[in-house]
Structures are given as C-alpha cells and as structure tokens.
Amino acid sequence: MADLTNIRLSINATEFAKDIVERFNFRDAMTFFQFAMAYALKNHLSDIDFEKLDAEYDTSGMNYNVGSIKKSSLIITVLNHIIPDCQTPFRKIRVLMIFGTYKIQERLNAGEEFSSIISI
Amino acid sequence: MLRFTKLEINNFGPYQSTQVIDFPTDDGVVIIWGYNGVGKTTILKAIRFALWGKIINENNVEDPISSYVNHEAVQRGENMKIVLHMNYDNQNYTLTRCLERRKESSGESDADYIFEVFLQKEANIVSPADRDHFLKTAIPEAISRFYLFDGEILQQYENLLKSENDNSVIKDSIEDILGLPILEISQASLEIILKEYSQAFTKVSKKDARTKEAAAKLAGLEEKDDELKKSVDELQKEIIKAIADLGTVDDQLEKTDVYRKYTQDIKSCEAEISIEKEHLAQMKESVREDLDNLWEAHMGAVIEKELAAKIARKDALSKTLSKQTKNQAIHEILTEIVSDHKSDCNCPICNSSIDSSALNYIKNQILSLDSVKTNHSIQEEYSALEAEIHILQNLKCDDNTASIKKNLNIIESISTNIKIKENKKHVLEKERRNIAPDSEENSIGELMPEHDRLKSLISNYKNGIANAKAEIDSNKASMEKIRNQIMKNQSNIEIETAEKEMETCKQINSLFEEAIEKFKQNLKENVQKDATNYFTSVAHNSDYKELLINEEYGLEILTGSGVKVPHRSSGYVQVVAISLIAALHKNAPISGPIIMDSTFQRIDSRHKTNILESLPTLGKQVIVLAYPEEIQATTARNVLKGKLRKEITIEQLSSFNSIIKQ
Numbered sequence: 001m002a003d004l005t006n007i008r009l010s011i012n013a014t015e016f017a018k019d020i021v022e023r024f025n026f027r028d029a030m031t032f033f034q035f036a037m038a039y040a041l042k043n044h045l046s047d048i049d050f051e052k053l054d055a056e057y058d059t060s061g062m063n064y065n066v067g068s069i070k071k072s073s074l075i076i077t078v079l080n081h082i083i084p085d086c087q088t089p090f091r092k093i094r095v096l097m098i099f100g101t102y103k104i105q106e107r108l109n110a111g112e113e114f115s116s117i118i119s120i
Numbered sequence: 121m122l123r124f125t126k127l128e129i130n131n132f133g134p135y136q137s138t139q140v141i142d143f144p145t146d147d148g149v150v151i152i153w154g155y156n157g158v159g160k161t162t163i164l165k166a167i168r169f170a171l172w173g174k175i176i177n178e179n180n181v182e183d184p185i186s187s188y189v190n191h192e193a194v195q196r197g198e199n200m201k202i203v204l205h206m207n208y209d210n211q212n213y214t215l216t217r218c219l220e221r222r223k224e225s226s227g228e229s230d231a232d233y234i235f236e237v238f239l240q241k242e243a244n245i246v247s248p249a250d251r252d253h254f255l256k257t258a259i260p261e262a263i264s265r266f267y268l269f270d271g272e273i274l275q276q277y278e279n280l281l282k283s284e285n286d287n288s289v290i291k292d293s294i295e296d297i298l299g300l301p302i303l304e305i306s307q308a309s310l311e312i313i314l315k316e317y318s319q320a321f322t323k324v325s326k327k328d329a330r331t332k333e334a335a336a337k338l339a340g341l342e343e344k345d346d347e348l349k350k351s352v353d354e355l356q357k358e359i360i361k362a363i364a365d366l367g368t369v370d371d372q373l374e375k376t377d378v379y380r381k382y383t384q385d386i387k388s389c390e391a392e393i394s395i396e397k398e399h400l401a402q403m404k405e406s407v408r409e410d411l412d413n414l415w416e417a418h419m420g421a422v423i424e425k426e427l428a429a430k431i432a433r434k435d436a437l438s439k440t441l442s443k444q445t446k447n448q449a450i451h452e453i454l455t456e457i458v459s460d461h462k463s464d465c466n467c468p469i470c471n472s473s474i475d476s477s478a479l480n481y482i483k484n485q486i487l488s489l490d491s492v493k494t495n496h497s498i499q500e501e502y503s504a505l506e507a508e509i510h511i512l513q514n515l516k517c518d519d520n521t522a523s524i525k526k527n528l529n530i531i532e533s534i535s536t537n538i539k540i541k542e543n544k545k546h547v548l549e550k551e552r553r554n555i556a557p558d559s560e561e562n563s564i565g566e567l568m569p570e571h572d573r574l575k576s577l578i579s580n581y582k583n584g585i586a587n588a589k590a591e592i593d594s595n596k597a598s599m600e601k602i603r604n605q606i607m608k609n610q611s612n613i614e615i616e617t618a619e620k621e622m623e624t625c626k627q628i629n630s631l632f633e634e635a636i637e638k639f640k641q642n643l644k645e646n647v648q649k650d651a652t653n654y655f656t657s658v659a660h661n662s663d664y665k666e667l668l669i670n671e672e673y674g675l676e677i678l679t680g681s682g683v684k685v686p687h688r689s690s691g692y693v694q695v696v697a698i699s700l701i702a703a704l705h706k707n708a709p710i711s712g713p714i715i716m717d718s719t720f721q722r723i724d725s726r727h728k729t730n731i732l733e734s735l736p737t738l739g740k741q742v743i744v745l746a747y748p749e750e751i752q753a754t755t756a757r758n759v760l761k762g763k764l765r766k767e768i769t770i771e772q773l774s775s776f777n778s779i780i781k782q
Contacts, residue, residue: 025407031412035411042418081511082426120519
C-alpha cells in the first residue's frame with residue numbers, strides 16, 4: 001500500500017480539534033493533531049492496530065499536505081525505530097493523530113484537567 | 121390608636137390580580153421577607169398611596185401613579201386598586217383608592233385613569249370631608265416619615281447630626297410628631313388677639329384730644345410693626361424656598377459626586393481590565409508558542425524510552441561479546457596445547473604435567489568452546505544498535521510542559537481576575553444607571569455656583585430676619601414708650617379699659633410663650649431620657665452611657681466619663697436614629713403602626729439581635745420588611761418568640777408578577 005501525500009483526518013477528530021484549539025489556545029488544528037500523534041505514540045502504541053484503524057477512520061475531516069507536518073523527518077526517524085518495517089510512515093501518522101485525539105477527548109470528557117493530560 | 125388589619129393590593133407594582141396581607145390583631149411584630157426587587161418597598165408605597173394618594177420617590181419627587189400600575193395589567197387594560205383595612209379607636213375603617221382606566225387610553229399616564237377614593241367607616245361610606253379629616257387625624261402625612269420609614273429617614277437623621285446642614289425639614293417633622301405645631305398655632309392666635317387689643321387701645325386713644333397725637337404715632341409704629349412682621353414672614357417663606365432649592369441642588373451635587381465617583385471607579389476598573397487583558401494576550405501568545413512544541417516534549421519521551429531500550433539491549437550484547445572474546449582466547453590457548461602435544465606433556469603456562477586423560481578433557485573443552493565462538497550476527501546487531509543510539513541521541517526534543525502548565529495557571533488566574541473586574545464594572549454601571557439621569561458629569565460647573573448663590577441667599581435672608589426682628593423689638597419698645605406716655609396723659613375710662621384688656625392679653629400671651637418653652641424643654645428631656653434608655657438597652661458598647669439631645673434634636677453619644685463620641689460609625693448612627701424614633705413614638709400624642717423597610721442593613725449582628733428584641737417596645741404594631749440576609753430568620757424567631765406574630769414571604773414569579781405568601 002502506497003504512503004500518503006495528504007493526511008485526511010476523520011470528521012469527529014476534526015470537530016474536537018477545533019474545540020480544543022479554541023479552548024486551550026493552540027495556534028491551529030494541525031498543532032493540536034501533531035500533539036495528539038506524539039501523545040498516542042507515547043501512551044498507546046501497543047494498543048494500536050495501524051492497518052485496521054487506517055481502514056476504519058473516515059477521511060471527511062481536515063486535509064493536510066504531509067509537508068505541513070513540522071519536523072516530519074524526525075518523526076519518521078522515530079517511527080522507523082519503534083515500528084518494525086514502517087513502510088508507510090504518513091499512514092501511521094494519520095492513525096496516530098486520530099487515535100490520540102480520541103484518547104485526549106475521552107480524558108477531557110471524563111473531567112480531567114488539560115494540564116494533567118499534557119504531563120509527560 | 122391606629123392599626124392596619126388588612127391590605128389588598130390589586131395590579132400595583134409587581135403584584136398582579138389581588139394579593140392580600142392579613143395583619144394580626146394582637147400586638148407584636150410582623151416580618152415580610154423578600155429579596156431585592158421582588159416588591160417589599162412596593163408594599164410601603166402601596167400603603168402610602170392608600171393613605172395620602174401620592175408616592176414620593178427617593179429623589180423627593182412625586183411619581184406618576186400610573187407608573188405603578190402593573191405592566192402586564194396595563195397590557196390587559198385592567199384597573200389598579202389598593203384597599204387598606206384599619207382599626208382606629210375600636211372602629212373599623214376601609215380605605216379604597218383605585219385607578220380606573222379610561223376607555224381607549226394607553227394607560228401610560230395619569231390622565232389615562234379616573235382616580236377614585238372612598239372611606240368606609242364600619243358599614244357606611246363617609247363624606248369626603250370626614251374622610252380627609254380622618255386621614256389627617258389618624259396618621260397625618262407630615263409625620264408619616266416616622267411611621268412608614270426606610271433607609272432614607274435614617275439618612276436624613278444622619279444629616280441632622282452634621283451641623284453644617286440645614287435640618288429644618290426633619291426638625292419640623294420631629295416637632296410635628298411631638299405635637300408642637302398645635303401649641304405654636306395657638307400662640308400665633310394669641311398674637312393676633314393681642315394685636316387686636318393693641319389696635320383697640322390705639323383707636324380709643326385717638327379719640328382723646330390729649331392723646332390723639334401720641335396715638336397717631338402709635339398707629340404708625342403699629343403699621344410699621346405689621347410691615348416688619350410681614351417682611352419676616354416673607355423672608356421666612358423665601359428661606360424655606362431657598363432651603364428647598366438648596367436641597368435639590370445638594371441632591372444633584374451629591375448625585376453628581378456619586379456619579380463622578382462611579383464613573384471614576386468604572387474607568388479604574390476598565391484600566392485594570394485593559395492591563396489584565398494585555399497581560400492575558402501576552403501569556404496566551406507565550407502559551408501558543410509553547411504549545412507549538414508540545415508534541416516534541418511527548419516525542420522526546422518516546423525517544424527517551426526507545427533509547428533506554430536500545431541502550432539496555434546494547435549493554436546486554438556488549439556482555440555477550442565480551443564473553444565471546446574471552447572464550448576465543450581460551451580456545452586459542454587450548455588449541456595450541458592440543459596441537460603441540462599429542463601425548464603426555466607439560467602445560468606451557470604453569471608447566472604442570474598433562475596426562476592423556478587431561479589432554480582428552482582439554483579436547484572436549486575445545487569442542488564446547490567451538491559452539492560459542494564469535495557470532496558475527498551479534499556483532500552486527502551491536503554495531504547497528506550503536507548507530508541507532510547515536511541517531512536517537514542526536515534527535516533533540518525539548519520538554520516545555522512545565523512552562524505550559526505554569527502559564528496555563530497564570531492564564532486561568534488572569535481570566536478569573538478579568539471576570540471579577542468585569543463583574544465589578546457591571547455592578548458599578550448598574551448602580552450608576554440608578555442615579556437620576558440629570559446627574560450629568562458636566563453639570564457640576566453649573567451646580568456649584570448655584571449652590572453658593574443659594575447659600576449666600578439663605579444667609580442674607582437670615583440676616584434680614586435678624587435685622588427685622590431687632591427692629592421689631594426696637595419698635596415694640598417705642599410703642600411701649602408711647603403707650604406709657606398715653607397712659608400718663610389720659611384721663612379716659614375707655615383708654616384705661618382698653619389698656620387693661622391689652623395688658624391681660626399680653627400677660628396671657630407671655631405666660632403661654634413660657635409654657636410652650638417649658639413644654640418643649642420637658643419634651644426634649646423626655647425624648648433624651650427615652651432615647652437614652654432605648655439606646656443603652658441595645659448598644660453593645662458598655663461605655664456608651666447616655667444620649668444628649670441638642671437644639672435640633674440631634675443626639676450625641678456620651679461615654680461614662682461624659683466625653684462626646686466623635687465620628688460615630690454609620691452603624692451606630694443607625695442605632696441612634698432608631699433610638700430617637702423609639703423615643704419620639706413614646707412621646708408622640710398619636711400612635712400607629714410602624715413599618716420599617718430595610719433598616720437593618722448597616723447594623724452589625726449583635727445590634728441587630730438587640731434591636732430585634734426591642735421591636736415590640738417601639739409600637740403596638742411593628743411591620744418589618746427585610747431581605748433574608750439582612751436579618752437571620754432563626755435569630756428573629758428566637759429573639760422575638762411569641763411577639764413575632766406573623767411571617768409573610770414575597771415570591772417573584774416573573775419581573776411583573778410577585779405573589780404574597782402568608
């Protein structure tokens with residue numbers, strides 16, 4: 001399967017990201033999605049079935065060119081180290097962004113403070 | 121004794137249809153509870169309207185009655201009615217005032233209504249003249265401020281204590297409630313009678329040739345006396361007018377000052393909000409920058425974790441490789457021994473003898489070491505790991521989460537400050553809006569000169585009165601001299617009789633004057649004594665021993681050592697004011713219900729308890745209008761016990777619909 005040149009996020013993740021941007025002063029949705037990706041990578045890597053989720057997540061939300069991801073080479077380097085045989089890093093990044101967003105949403109909806117969510 | 125027995129309010133203020141309050145017939149206290157804006161003061165206004173047909177607002181201006189017709193009732197075209205049931209000297213009276221809406225009118229002005237009033241005594245409607253007489257006798261409007269009072273009367277009393285103010289209005293009111301006007305009117309009547317006798321004396325003196333000339337002079341002086349007295353009366357009228365005008369200007373100035381103060385406070389608030397907002401914007405930008413890199417902090421953690429795993433693996437591989445190197449060396453030595461010595465020999469290291477069995481053992485060891493000889497794949501993995509660790513170590517990711525958290529807390533704190541300040545500003549703006557609309561900021565430029573002009577005018581009038589009075593005295597002395605001259609020169613029985621009558625009247629007048637002075641003095645002493653008794657029973661400061669009354673009925677607090685207490689707190693001024701009111705009621709010739717609206721606001725809890733306890737002594741029927749925080753309901757119940765005859769609650773259903781729950 002070929003890798004992506006555009007990252008299309010799910011509609012729910014997009015809606016939630018818009019809200020988060022407003023509430024917590026992120027510069028834009030992409031900045032938040034990039035945080036969500038790192039959050040998922042750090043906390044939920046073992047829970048993620050990349051192939052399955054890539055197929056499951058809709059693509060009706062925001063659409064970004066992969067060039068708009070900051071320091072993508074660093075991210076790909078890290079992915080290459082931690083995900084065996086990572087042939088399609090941008091597909092992985094899309095899944096991580098959406099998965100991370102949903103997990104953050106779950107915690108906020110459960111009443112957790114944002115400052116505890118961003119804790120390392 | 122007048123007592124309210126029932127109040128029916130129909131479409132008045134926030135009350136729709138008919139709301140009823142039944143007042144208990146036993147002596148004691150009734151508390152009407154209601155939060156601000158639900159219609160407590162409206163009850164007071166409804167009673168005032170029923171009794172005197174008008175409502176004076178906080179600015180001493182008569183409000184159009186139509187403005188009190190319930191807003192929704194106006195929409196529905198309904199009438200407004202207040203019915204006050206009373207008992208006076210054991211007879212039942214029902215006073216009804218209503219506004220009947222004229223057909224096809226908007227209902228927005230007084231002209232849109234027909235005003236009706238009638239009084240029923242037992243089962244009969246009384247004549248308008250009897251109705252007016254009853255109202256003037258039972259509870260005259262002039263003394264209403266001491267029966268139906270609110271914070272305003274306490275404020276007026278507070279002003280009474282400031283010597284620089286002209287307090288004739290409240291002083292007159294105090295004298296009204298004490299029944300002094302009737303004495304003063306009587307004295308004025310005696311003055312008229314005396315004048316008639318004086319004129320009669322002059323008239324008969326004119327008839328006698330020997331006294332004719334002197335009598336003519338006397339008549340001239342009498343005319344002058346009349347003119348001077350008229351001039352004093354006119355000046356007094358002018359003073360009253362100027363005092364009223366000055367009061368209006370003072371009110372406007374006060375409002376302007378208050379308005380200015382509010383405006384200043386609002387501006388300070390806005391400046392503070394602006395600074396906070398600027399700070400907030402800076403902090404938000406700072407957090408935004410930090411959030412740009414938040415992902416890196418988490419990615420850094422991922423890298424750290426991966427790095428730690430790889431370093432651990434590398435360490436494990438390093439140990440394996442080290443073991444392999446050692447085994448390789450042993451393998452080489454043993455291989456050398458085995459290859460050089462086919463039979464018994466000596467060890468090349470320790471020179472011990474090696475027999476064939478030992479040699480066989482060494483051969484077996486060599487075979488086992490063969491299996492763990494250097495594994496190139498481990499070496500390769502190790503090298504690869506080294507390269508990967510190197511790469512990961514060179515990936516720089518900063519952790520800025522601590523800074524983000526700190527700044528988020530600061531943002532929250534600033535946002536809270538802004539909310540508090542905006543709320544404060546909102547409250548100030550609301551309070552400023554409540555000040556009369558004429559209190560424009562720039563009107564002070566016109567008000568101050570007017571204030572100074574009126575002050576100077578009053579001072580001139582006072583001087584004019586003093587001069588006129590001095591002239592009256594001097595004129596009187598001249599008249600007396602001439603009268604003596606006439607008496608000396610006359611031999612006329614008519615003149616003698618007229619003189620005797622005039623002298624008798626003069627003596628009666630003088631006696632009455634002295635009696636009034638004595639009565640006033642006694643009354644003041646009684647008021648002072650009763651106010652002191654009340655005050656010392658409610659005041660918590662045991663060093664406050666006495667209240668001392670002054671000429672204008674102001675009361676000073678005296679300590680045990682006789683020192684006047686300067687700069688009393690506003691709370692204590694209220695306590696003193698209530699003490700005066702209690703004393704006035706005790707000494708007043710008429711008694712009736714006392715209604716107190718929000719009069720506990722500035723009084724601390726200890727004094728509240730004491731004043732609550734003393735309420736039944738103020739009058740036979742005391743009605744208190746209060747909001748729940750103003751007086752603790754449980755305290756009121758505990759303190760008043762059986763004397764708390766009834767509690768009534770006003771509940772607001774909507775802005776134009778409050779109901780009375782009995």
